[in-house]
Amino acid sequence: xxxxxxxxxxxxxxxxxxxxxxxxxxxxxxxxxxxxxxxxxxxxxxxxxxxxxxxxxxxxxxxxxxxxxxxxxxxxxxxxxxxxxxxxxxxxxxxxxxxxxxxxxxxxxxxxxxxxxxxxxxxxxxxxxxxxxxxxxxxxxxxxxxxxxxxxxxxxxxxxxxxxxxxxxxxxxxxxxxxxxxxxxxxxxxxxxxxxxxxxxxxxxxxxxxxxxxxxxxxxxxxxxxxxxxxxxxxxxxxxxxxxxxxxxxxxxxxxxxxxxxxxxxxxxxxxxxxxxxxxxxxxxxxxxxxxxxxxxxxxxxxxxxxxxxxxxxxxxxxxxxxxxxxxxxxxxxxxxxxxxxxxxxxxxxxxxxxxxxxxxxxxxxxxxxxxxxxxxxxxxxxxxxxxxxxxxxxxxxxxxxxxxxxxxxxxxxxxxxxxxxxxxxxxxxxxxxxxxxxxxxxxxxxxxxxxxxxxxxxxxxxxxxxxxxxxxxxxxxxxxxxxxxxxxxxxxxxxxxxxxxxxxxxxxxxxxxxxxxxxxxxxxxxxxxxxxxxxxxxxxxxxxxxxxxxxxxxxxxxxxxxxxxxxxxxxxxxxxxxxxxxxxxxxxxxxxxxxxxxxxxxxxxxxxxxxxxxxxxxxxxxxxxxxxxxxxxxxxxxxxxxxxxxxxxxxxxxxxxxxxxxxxxxxxxxxxxxxxxxxxxxxxxxxxxxxxxxxxxxxxxxxxxxxxxxxxxxxxxxxxxxxxxxxxxxxxxxxxxxxxxxxxxxxxxxxxxxxxxxxxxxxxxxxxxxxxxxxxxxxxxxxxxxxxxxxxxxxxxxxxxxxxxxxxxxxxxxxxxxxxx
Numbered sequence: 001x002x003x004x005x006x007x008x009x010x011x012x013x014x015x016x017x018x019x020x021x022x023x024x025x026x027x028x029x030x031x032x033x034x035x036x037x038x039x040x041x042x043x044x045x046x047x048x049x050x051x052x053x054x055x056x057x058x059x060x061x062x063x064x065x066x067x068x069x070x071x072x073x074x075x076x077x078x079x080x081x082x083x084x085x086x087x088x089x090x091x092x093x094x095x096x097x098x099x100x101x102x103x104x105x106x107x108x109x110x111x112x113x114x115x116x117x118x119x120x121x122x123x124x125x126x127x128x129x130x131x132x133x134x135x136x137x138x139x140x141x142x143x144x145x146x147x148x149x150x151x152x153x154x155x156x157x158x159x160x161x162x163x164x165x166x167x168x169x170x171x172x173x174x175x176x177x178x179x180x181x182x183x184x185x186x187x188x189x190x191x192x193x194x195x196x197x198x199x200x201x202x203x204x205x206x207x208x209x210x211x212x213x214x215x216x217x218x219x220x221x222x223x224x225x226x227x228x229x230x231x232x233x234x235x236x237x238x239x240x241x242x243x244x245x246x247x248x249x250x251x252x253x254x255x256x257x258x259x260x261x262x263x264x265x266x267x268x269x270x271x272x273x274x275x276x277x278x279x280x281x282x283x284x285x286x287x288x289x290x291x292x293x294x295x296x297x298x299x300x301x302x303x304x305x306x307x308x309x310x311x312x313x314x315x316x317x318x319x320x321x322x323x324x325x326x327x328x329x330x331x332x333x334x335x336x337x338x339x340x341x342x343x344x345x346x347x348x349x350x351x352x353x354x355x356x357x358x359x360x361x362x363x364x365x366x367x368x369x370x371x372x373x374x375x376x377x378x379x380x381x382x383x384x385x386x387x388x389x390x391x392x393x394x395x396x397x398x399x400x401x402x403x404x405x406x407x408x409x410x411x412x413x414x415x416x417x418x419x420x421x422x423x424x425x426x427x428x429x430x431x432x433x434x435x436x437x438x439x440x441x442x443x444x445x446x447x448x449x450x451x452x453x454x455x456x457x458x459x460x461x462x463x464x465x466x467x468x469x470x471x472x473x474x475x476x477x478x479x480x481x482x483x484x485x486x487x488x489x490x491x492x493x494x495x496x497x498x499x500x501x502x503x504x505x506x507x508x509x510x511x512x513x514x515x516x517x518x519x520x521x522x523x524x525x526x527x528x529x530x531x532x533x534x535x536x537x538x539x540x541x542x543x544x545x546x547x548x549x550x551x552x553x554x555x556x557x558x559x560x561x562x563x564x565x566x567x568x569x570x571x572x573x574x575x576x577x578x579x580x581x582x583x584x585x586x587x588x589x590x591x592x593x594x595x596x597x598x599x600x601x602x603x604x605x606x607x608x609x610x611x612x613x614x615x616x617x618x619x620x621x622x623x624x625x626x627x628x629x630x631x632x633x634x635x636x637x638x639x640x641x642x643x644x645x646x647x648x649x650x651x652x653x654x655x656x657x658x659x660x661x662x663x664x665x666x667x668x669x670x671x672x673x674x675x676x677x678x679x680x681x682x683x684x685x686x687x688x689x690x691x692x693x694x695x696x697x698x699x700x701x702x703x704x705x706x707x708x709x710x711x712x713x714x715x716x717x718x719x720x721x722x723x724x725x726x727x728x729x730x731x732x733x734x735x736x737x738x739x740x741x742x743x744x745x746x747x748x749x750x751x752x753x754x755x756x757x758x759x760x761x762x763x764x765x766x767x768x769x770x771x772x773x774x775x776x777x778x779x780x781x782x783x784x785x786x787x788x789x790x791x792x793x794x795x796x797x798x799x800x801x802x803x804x805x806x807x808x809x810x811x812x813x814x815x816x817x818x819x820x821x822x
Contacts, residue, residue: 004376004452004453004562004564005376005452005453005454005455005542005562006452006453006454006455006643007455007457007490007542007562007643007644008454008455008456008457008644008645008646009457009458009459009460009490009618009644009645010036010456010457010458010459011032011035011036011458011459012459012616012618012619012644012645013459013616013618013619014462014616015028015029015032015459015461015462015465016028017031018031020034020035020040020041020042020045023042024042024045026473026476027465027469027470027473029461029465029470029473030470030473030474030476030477032458032459033458033477033487034048034477036458036459037484048242048477049476049477050246051242051243051246051247052243053216053219053243053247055240055243056207056240056243057191057192057193057240059204059205059207059208060208061190061191061192062182062184062189062191062201062204063181063182063183063186063188063189063190063191064180064181064182065180065182065204065205065208066208067179067180068164068166068179068180068182068205068208069205069208069209071139071162071164071179071180072139072141072164072205072209073209075138075139076106076108080138080139081111081136081137081138081139082103082108082110082111082137082138082139082141083110083111083112083113083132083137083139083140083141084096084099084100084110084111084112084113084140084141084143085112085113085114085124085128085132085140085141085142085143085145085146086112086113086114086142086143086144086145086296086300087114087115087122087123087143087144087145087198088114088115088116088117088122088296088362089144089232089233089288090228090229090232090233090284090287090288090299091144091197091198091199091229091232091233092114092143092144092145092198092296093114093287093296093299093300093303094198094199094225094226094228094229094287094299094303095143095144095166095198095199095201095202095229096112096114096143096300097225097299097300097303097304098199098202098203098206098222098225098226098303099112099141099143099202099205099206100112100300100303100304101221101222101225101303101304102206102209102210102222104304105218105221111135112300113128113131113132114296114297114300115128115296116296117296117361117362118360118361118362121361121390121414121423121425122145122416122423123145123146123148123149123152123414123416124142124145124146124149124152124153125152126151126152126155129152129155129156129159129161130155130159132161133156133159133161137161138160138161138162139161139162139163139164139179140156140161140162140163140164141164141166141205142163142164142165142166142167143166143167143198143199143201143202144166144167144168144169144197144198144199144201144202145167145169145198146163146165146166146167146176146178147165147167147169147170147171147172147175147176147181147183147185147416148169148172148176148416149165149176150174150175150176150177152176153165153176153177153178154176154177157177162179163176163178163179164178164179164180164181164182165178165180165181165182165183166182166183166198166201166202166205167181167182167183167198167201168183168184168185168194168196168197168198168200168201168235169183169185169198169416169417169418170185170402170416170417170418170419171183171185171186171187172406172416182201182204182205183201184196184201193239193240195235195236195238195239195241196230196235196240196241197229197230197233197235197241198229198233199225199226199228199229199230199233200226200229200230200235200240200241200244203222203226203244206222207219220251220256221256221257223244223247223248223251223256224248224251224252224256224257224260225257225260225303226244226248227244227245227247227248227249227251227252227279227479228248228260228279228283228284228287230244230245230248230481231245231276231279231280231284231479231481232279232280232284232287232288234420234481234482235481235482236481236482236483236484237276237479237480237481237482237483237484238483238484241481242479242484245276245479245481246478246479249274249275249276249478249479252264252271252274253271253272253274255271257303258305258306258307258308258311259301259302259303259304259305259311259314259315260283260302260303261311262302262308262311262312262314262315263283263286263287263302263311263315263318264283265315266286266315266316266318266319267282267283267286267319269282269283275475275478275479275480276478276479276480276481277480277486280481285322285325285366286318286319286321286322287299287302287318288325288366289318289321289322289324289325290317290318290321295321298314298317298318298321299318301314302314302315302318325362325363328360328363329363329366329367330505330507332359332360332363332364332367333367333370333371335356335359336354336356336367336371336381337371339354339356340352340354340371340375349377349435349439349442350377350378350439350442350443350446350451351377351378351379351380351404351435351438351439351442352371352375352377352378352379352380353379353380353382353431353434353435353438353439354371354379354380354381354382355381355382355383355384355389355391355428355431356382356383356384357383357384357385358383358385359381359382359383359391360383361383361390361391364381364382364383364391364392365381365392365394365421365423367381368380368381368391368392368393368394369394370525371394372394372395372396373525374528376396376451376452376453377396377451378393378394378395378396378399378401378404378442379393379394380392380393380401380424380434380435380438381393382424382431384428384431387427387428387429388413388425388426388427388428389425389426389427389428389430389431390423390424390425391423391424391425392421392422392423392424393405393417393421393422393423393424394420394421395419395420395421396450396451396453397453397454398446398450399442399445399446399450400419401417401419401420401421401422402417402418402419402422403419403441404438404441404442404445405417405422405424405438407437407438407441408434408437408438408441411426411427411430411433411434411437412424412425412426413425413426413427449648455488455542455561455562456485456488457488457489457490457542457644458487458488458489459489460489460490460491460492460644461489461490461491463491463515463516463517466517466519466545466556467556468547468554468555468556470545471545471546471547471556474487474545486544487544487545488542488543488544488561489542489543489544489545490540490541490542490543490644491513491515491519491540491541491543491558492540492566492640493515493538493540493566493567493640494513494514494515494519494538494539494540494541494566495513495514495515495536495537495538495539496511496512496513496533496534496535496536496537496538496539497511497512497513497514497518497535497536498511498512498535499511499530499533499535500530501527501530502527503527506527507525507527508522508523508524508525508526508527509521509522509523509526509527509529509530509560510522510523513539513541513558519556519557519558520548520555520557520558521541521543521557521558521559521560522557522558522559522560523559523560523561523563524559526560529560529563532565533563533565534568534569535569536569537565537566537567537568537569538565538566538567538568538569539563539564539565539566540563540564540565540566540640541558541560541562541563542560542561542562542563543558543559543560543561544558544559544561545557545558545559546558546559565636566636566640567632567633567636571632572751572753572754572760572761573751573754574751575750575751575786577632578750578751578753578761579750579781580632580635580653580667580668581632581761581762581765582750582761582765582781583653583654583667583668584668584722584726584762584765585726585762585765585766585769585807585811586654586769586807586810586811587769588773588807589773589806589807591654591655591670592670592806592807592810593670593689593810593811593813593814594670594671594672594673595692595810595813595814595817596672596690596692596693596695596696596817608691608694608695608698609687609691609694609709609821609822610709611684611687611709611710611711611712611713611715612709612710612712613710613711613712615708615710617641617683617708617710618641618644618645620681620683620706620708621641621642621645621647621663621681621683622645622647622663622680622681623647623661623662623663623680624661624678624679624680624681625647625663625664625679625680625681625682625683626664626666626674626676626679626681626682626683627642627649627663627664627665627666627682627683627685628665628666628669628671628682628683628684628685628686628688629665629666629667629668629685629686630667630668630686630687630688630689630719630722631686631715631718631719631721631722632718633686633715633718634685634686634711634715634718635665635667635685637685637710638665638683638685639651639665642663642665645663647662647663648662648663649662649663649664649665650662650663650664650665651665651666651667652664652665652666652667652669653666653667653668654666654667654668654669654670655669655670655673655674656669656673656674656675659675659678671688671693671696671697672696672700676697676700676701676702676705677700677701677702677705678702679701679702679705680702680704680705680706681705681706681707681708682697682701682705682706682707682708683708683710684707684708684709684710684711685710685711686711686715686718686719687711687715687716687719687822689719689723689814689817689818689821690814690817690818690820690821691817691820691821692817692821716822719818720822722762723814723815723818723819725760725762725763726762726763726766726811726814726815727766727808727811727812727815728759728763728766728767730802732759732763732767733767733770733771733802735757735758735759736757736759736764736767736768736771737771737776739757740777740790740792741792744791744792745789745790745791745792746789746790747787747788747789747790748787748788749785749786749787750781750786750787750788751786753788766807766808766811768790769807770802770805770807770808773805773806773807774796774800774802774804774805775793775796776792776793776796776800777790777791777792777793778790778791778793779791
């Protein structure tokens, strides 16, 4: 049983009130989330929830900061011409904007330049340098770019321009010979925090340029914009980034920046409720949209305007550009999906490299991100034009796409970026070679387990804790982002009441689930998850808790992040359940169940069957743990629990294939064929078949090992259903044989067994195994299309005698011992 994503609980067991929650007067749920982040003391909690701007670090700790500040101040004194060179994304536009605001605040005329994404591409380019020089330039300050622009800086030097690079991207082997290079990622820069975004670095320059007392007031002129960039650039929200964003969100509610205030209004976001998710999913994309379509200057004009009318006009124009971007993005995404579906190499490639002519440069990155999220594979998306392929790369946790491109740099015309995202350009003839080379690197660096996303879950939430009050409390933990992710929870074994796709292109998923209460769930861009689920299925959901406010009616809503089947509504129509049923019946005489003679077993304790579900089962699941299930229900419960811990696990049927340190789950085992002494814990998710099996376990386990019976009397009903149907009657044997005589050969999907043979599938599996043993037929399973092929063999000379079947006699004995035991 393979899940698309692995869920791992940060905290197992119940969430309970503790000293921290009492002292801080917060709920146990919030206190546990703090503990999950390593925050255990009252002081640390206070700093985390209320980070002060007083903790901002000294900007002069950055390499070349003093040199840059002295040069800028000298330029101002001598009335030299200053240009700001930005990038076209949110970070670059924001960086450019705050430097423009700074120079305007000191009444100094500074110009800016942002390259056209569609015509010039990323970073500093030679043509732009020459154009700026022609218009008059003494100092060029790059923001959010420049760290890889070795050649371009050389040209600027030749033209007599002093270049001050400010950047935060990864450095390559050669650093440009600029007048000053400010980038905390430089090896010889000893600034104690190197995870600022580009706008964060620009903010530090403004801090360095401003007298300390004055900055305590003037910083609020920039804080909202730096917050926007920090969230949208997905840098870790810790240290200075957390200080900036936490305080910036407060400032944003006051609406100090005129342009941003108008954009928030256009987005329909309530300023009192504004949080990092609104910025990341509503405000940021509208700024990005203008850059993606070649109009990056609109963002700078919006953030620097002093006219409300102009701000409103630009904000509405950005809304139009965003709608246009969404249409282009949707078309590109579907075209990329078609390419993936039509080429089998993408099934095995660990890195998706996809290229096509005519794709929009500006939208490639966002489509690459969506494909990476869906397939959980690093993705390189390229558009081909005039013989050159240019595009963006996005990666997954634990795989540096930047390092992968470095390995392929001989193929590149240009590239840059960091571990999780990069931009690149290469000759179109090299695209296939790049795909091969980058996948060689990935084959060495990535295991199959790496390609299963591990989603960290705070804990399994109790229904009583789910409320609008909890939604409000969660806001105290903002800002959410990298290193402080939005808390995710799971609710298991809920009944699916309805499920449908919604949205213009049916891209979203909407459904309700029910336990003690009913909850509405929405999964944005998760419409593809609908397949495989039916109303009344039991499901586990992984989600964030949010508030849905419609027509003044507020209620809790789950933002879906993943969903899995907890238990199908019908085992007879579920492929996995049917395959499990087929494992219960011994396939040959070598796999017959051992029928224990109780008189030879010593353990006859009265409570040998008694189980208990009121325990924290996660305390017992670890290396060298054996888990036993005898029913479909028990198997699903076991899988659900085991999959939530960090330990790897392996599934076996009837016998243990090999002894390994992983958690081992075995379905319908021959208990006497297991090396019981090697296990620390043995967990039973179902009753065993008879009292003899219990006695055997107790007498043959390691003396220190525990046997945990994780079930209640209600679970005996599931085993009873198995044992009732495991031995067909004579008429059922005859019925199946007559059907086969008419057709000689039958191939059917295993979910159609009940419909075709009019019997419980378990009975059919018993019958065909017995018939194969008696040389009446042969059969095989096709796992690819979940079908079973049954072929009648030539009629034997002698009359069929079912009593000669060792399999059937063994099952009858097993059923008899079950009846005696229970």
